[in-house]
Amino acid sequence: MRLGVRLGVAVLTAALALLVPGVPAQAHNTLRSASPARDATLTSAPVEVTLEFMDELDPAFATVVLTGADRRRIATGDPVVAGARSTVQVTGAMANGTYTVAYRVVSVDGHPLQGSYLFTVADPTAGGDAGAATVESHDGPGVGLLVAGGALAALAVAAAGLGWRRRRVGR
Structure with missing residues (x-):
């Protein structure tokens, strides 16, 4: 193999190695539904919060916190x-x-999962205000990281192809 092709393959392999471990495994648990639902506006305060996941939970390791x-x-x-x-x-x-x-x-298989979401109480008969929204957080790599990695990989492939084409045309 020519040096340009080998270099392109090496850069592509390195880029993929950096990205693949950061992608969450599809077999892990995820939140299926919630009550109150994400981004819901309720006309009265809820009496309970229920979270339903895709897989069974370990009862010893469940935490749910509600904050204003x-x-x-x-x-x-x-x-x-x-x-x-x-x-x-x-x-x-x-x-x-x-x-x-x-x-x-x-989960009962030992994998942790954490996250958060917002909902609003807008009871027309109640007063007060819990204030502005808080920031939501999620697990896993950001979209920006995945896009940047994909762009880097495409650039490496294009550079390797251009180097191969120049050598071939120069013969």
Whole structure:
């Protein structure tokens, strides 16, 4: 193989090696549904938060935290896990505003999963405001990292092809 082709293959292999370990495995657990739902606007405060996952949960390792936009925790009961579902009873008062549900669970296969989402309480008969929205976080690589890696790989292939073509034309 010519040097340009080998260099292109090496760069492409390095780029793929950097990207592949960062992509979450498809076999791991994911959040199937939630109540209140992500980005929902409720006309009254919920009495419980229920999260349903694709795979069964380990009851010993389930955490669900409810916070207002001021980052203060809203009182809840302990998580009750039944199969792939985790539920907490909301025992604290909730005024109108935006709330964050944050969770960290472990599947029975031992893989942890964490995430968060927002919902809003907009009870027309209640007063108060829990404040502005909080930031949402997710696991896994950012879209920017994946796009940059793909662009780097395409650039390496194009450079290797251009080098091969120049040598071939120069003969």
